[in-house]
Amino acid sequence: MSGNRLVNQAPPASFGMAPSTYLNGTSDFDQAIVDELKQGQRRDQFWTIGIGLALLALFLLVWYVAGETGLVKRIFISDPASVAIAIGNLLAEQNTWRAVFATLMAAIFGLVIGSALGIASGVLFARIPTLYRAARPFLTIFNAFPRPAFAPIFILWFGLGAAPKIAVAISIVYFVLVLNTMAGIRSVDADVRFLAKSLGMSEWQLFTIIELPHAMPTIVAGLRLGAVYSVLGVVVSEIVAANEGLGQLLVQYTNQFAIAESFASLALMAIVAIVLDSAVSLLQKRLSWGRPSEA
Amino acid sequence: MSATIAYPSDRSTMKQPTETTGVEISLKSIRHGFMHGDTVVHPVWDLDLDIPAGQFVCLVGPSGCGKTTLLGMVAGLVMPKQGSVMIEGTQVEKPSSESVAYMLARDALLPWLSAQDNVELGLRVRGVPKAERRKISSEWLARVGLADFKSSSILRLSQGMRQRVAIARTLALEPRCILMDEPFAALDAQTRVLVQQEFLKLWEKSGTTVIFVTHDLSEAILLGDRIILMSTRPGRIVSDIKVDLPRPRNLTAPFKNQGFAQYHEQLADRLRDEVAAANREA
Numbered sequence: 001m002s003g004n005r006l007v008n009q010a011p012p013a014s015f016g017m018a019p020s021t022y023l024n025g026t027s028d029f030d031q032a033i034v035d036e037l038k039q040g041q042r043r044d045q046f047w048t049i050g051i052g053l054a055l056l057a058l059f060l061l062v063w064y065v066a067g068e069t070g071l072v073k074r075i076f077i078s079d080p081a082s083v084a085i086a087i088g089n090l091l092a093e094q095n096t097w098r099a100v101f102a103t104l105m106a107a108i109f110g111l112v113i114g115s116a117l118g119i120a121s122g123v124l125f126a127r128i129p130t131l132y133r134a135a136r137p138f139l140t141i142f143n144a145f146p147r148p149a150f151a152p153i154f155i156l157w158f159g160l161g162a163a164p165k166i167a168v169a170i171s172i173v174y175f176v177l178v179l180n181t182m183a184g185i186r187s188v189d190a191d192v193r194f195l196a197k198s199l200g201m202s203e204w205q206l207f208t209i210i211e212l213p214h215a216m217p218t219i220v221a222g223l224r225l226g227a228v229y230s231v232l233g234v235v236v237s238e239i240v241a242a243n244e245g246l247g248q249l250l251v252q253y254t255n256q257f258a259i260a261e262s263f264a265s266l267a268l269m270a271i272v273a274i275v276l277d278s279a280v281s282l283l284q285k286r287l288s289w290g291r292p293s294e295a
Numbered sequence: 296m297s298a299t300i301a302y303p304s305d306r307s308t309m310k311q312p313t314e315t316t317g318v319e320i321s322l323k324s325i326r327h328g329f330m331h332g333d334t335v336v337h338p339v340w341d342l343d344l345d346i347p348a349g350q351f352v353c354l355v356g357p358s359g360c361g362k363t364t365l366l367g368m369v370a371g372l373v374m375p376k377q378g379s380v381m382i383e384g385t386q387v388e389k390p391s392s393e394s395v396a397y398m399l400a401r402d403a404l405l406p407w408l409s410a411q412d413n414v415e416l417g418l419r420v421r422g423v424p425k426a427e428r429r430k431i432s433s434e435w436l437a438r439v440g441l442a443d444f445k446s447s448s449i450l451r452l453s454q455g456m457r458q459r460v461a462i463a464r465t466l467a468l469e470p471r472c473i474l475m476d477e478p479f480a481a482l483d484a485q486t487r488v489l490v491q492q493e494f495l496k497l498w499e500k501s502g503t504t505v506i507f508v509t510h511d512l513s514e515a516i517l518l519g520d521r522i523i524l525m526s527t528r529p530g531r532i533v534s535d536i537k538v539d540l541p542r543p544r545n546l547t548a549p550f551k552n553q554g555f556a557q558y559h560e561q562l563a564d565r566l567r568d569e570v571a572a573a574n575r576e577a
Binding site: 189191192194195197198199200201205209210213214216289 | 372390393397417420
């Protein structure tokens with residue numbers, strides 16, 4: 001240290017154990033506390049899984065009984081076993097895999113392009129309030145449109161390929177990310193901004209050292225919403241018209257009254273959304289700070 | 296108050312302040328105003344204040360008497376509408392982050408960084424190379440008693456520990472002037488005394504100039520060399536009191552000594568009178 005004006009001194013010993021010793025019991029007494037904690041965690045886990053399985057069983061039972069007793073006509077709701085078989089049959093067809101791939105790829109493109117544009121705009125709007133005030137009326141109007149309703153027009157413009165689906169997905173994902181990015185950057189504490197100024201940070205340093213890391217959890221939360229919404233936009237567009245995709249598959253089966261296959265298609269859509277959401281949640285674990293979230 | 300009370304220090308073996316490295320600060324005929332709602336308010340009006348290098352000055356006064364504005368001016372974050380702020384004879388015209396460090400009531404630590412990375416924040420802004428930053432921050436964390444918590448998440452630290460990290464962050468810059476805006480106000484009473492003592496010990500060895508804003512008269516007497524009492528808006532200096540207590544000071548049991556207790560009481564009485572008088576005037 002240059003100058004060394006303040007003489008070094010030994011730290012007082014009264015500030016507790018180092019954190020590294022917290023989780024390894026060093027004595028029987030400590031071990032008992034650690035064991036108690038672990039036992040509690042196991043108990044929680046047992047009930048979480050148990051209740052989950054019970055709910056699933058209840059759902060399947062009600063579904064089965066409703067069809068079996070004629071409460072609801074089987075032709076409308078099929079039954080659990082038939083749907084399971086239908087999923088198996090669908091997965092055996094190459095056609096289905098092409099549809100899954102088309103939907104998933106379109107959703108990924110929609111998510112990536114929509115969030116890149118959304119994050120970039122959010123940063124600009126948060127940093128340049130005048131720009132935001134000027135753009136706000138347009139954003140409000142555009143955000144007020146039910147975006148999936150754009151699908152027929154986009155199909156008219158871009159044809160039956162991937163482009164219109166991606167466009168619908170982008171139009172939804174974009175706004176989620178703009179709003180989350182802005183909210184994240186704006187929520188930087190006034191004291192922290194003041195400190196940054198008093199340390200003489202440049203605007204660029206303020207952005208990279210403070211604003212961006214601070215906003216990261218909010219941005220990633222937006223990405224997770226965006227992942228599910230992207231699949232939604234793509235599927236709706238496919239339902240309107242497309243030469244391939246899970247939305248089209250669903251429409252074909254429903255039109256043929258193939259109810260088990262229709263449910264099977266719905267299940268595949270959910271799986272696509274879950275895959276995308278899980279990918280983003282891995283990202284969330286890497287990029288988020290703060291207390292572990294329940295989501 | 297001219298009576299100097301002899302106060303036999305129980306820590307007289309400790310090193311006395313060495314050569315002064317603090318800066319001299321001078322505020323001349325400062326007038327300032329800003330919009331508050333539809334009216335212009337004057338947080339500071341015709342203020343003159345000279346602070347010699349290495350002095351620990353406490354600013355005391357009611358809320359809204361321009362204490363924080365005054366700190367902002369010394370830091371170069373607020374430019375007075377009239378008058379001048381000089382540090383070592385040079386007019387302050389931009390944020391003076393090279394020589395001045397700021398400390399707030401809330402620690403303003405960044406929760407996504409470890410304790411050590413937080414201590415290094417100012418050094419990082421200055422472009423100090425990583426290896427040197429690590430060395431400096433390790434030393435400072437040890438000095439505030441947090442050597443074992445280098446890689447701890449800020450969210451796992453207690454309030455007192457967090458404020459210690461903030462002290463380390465401030466002092467790691469080796470500022471020649473520290474501006475403190477009620478830095479210990481958010482701490483509970485017992486932690487506050489510990490952290491005050493910790494800070495005072497480090498400061499007494501440094502010779503840095505300190506401007507310390509507080510609402511707590513007792514804190515001002517225990518820590519300061521000089522107490523500036525300010526009136527409510529427009530902020531003016533009402534009285535300027537020298538604190539003749541020997542250093543180093545022991546804050547953990549300040550009243551064990553009869554002399555200290557008496558002196559503290561006299562000063563506190565006088566300050567209370569001044570505050571009451573200022574309030575009557577306003």
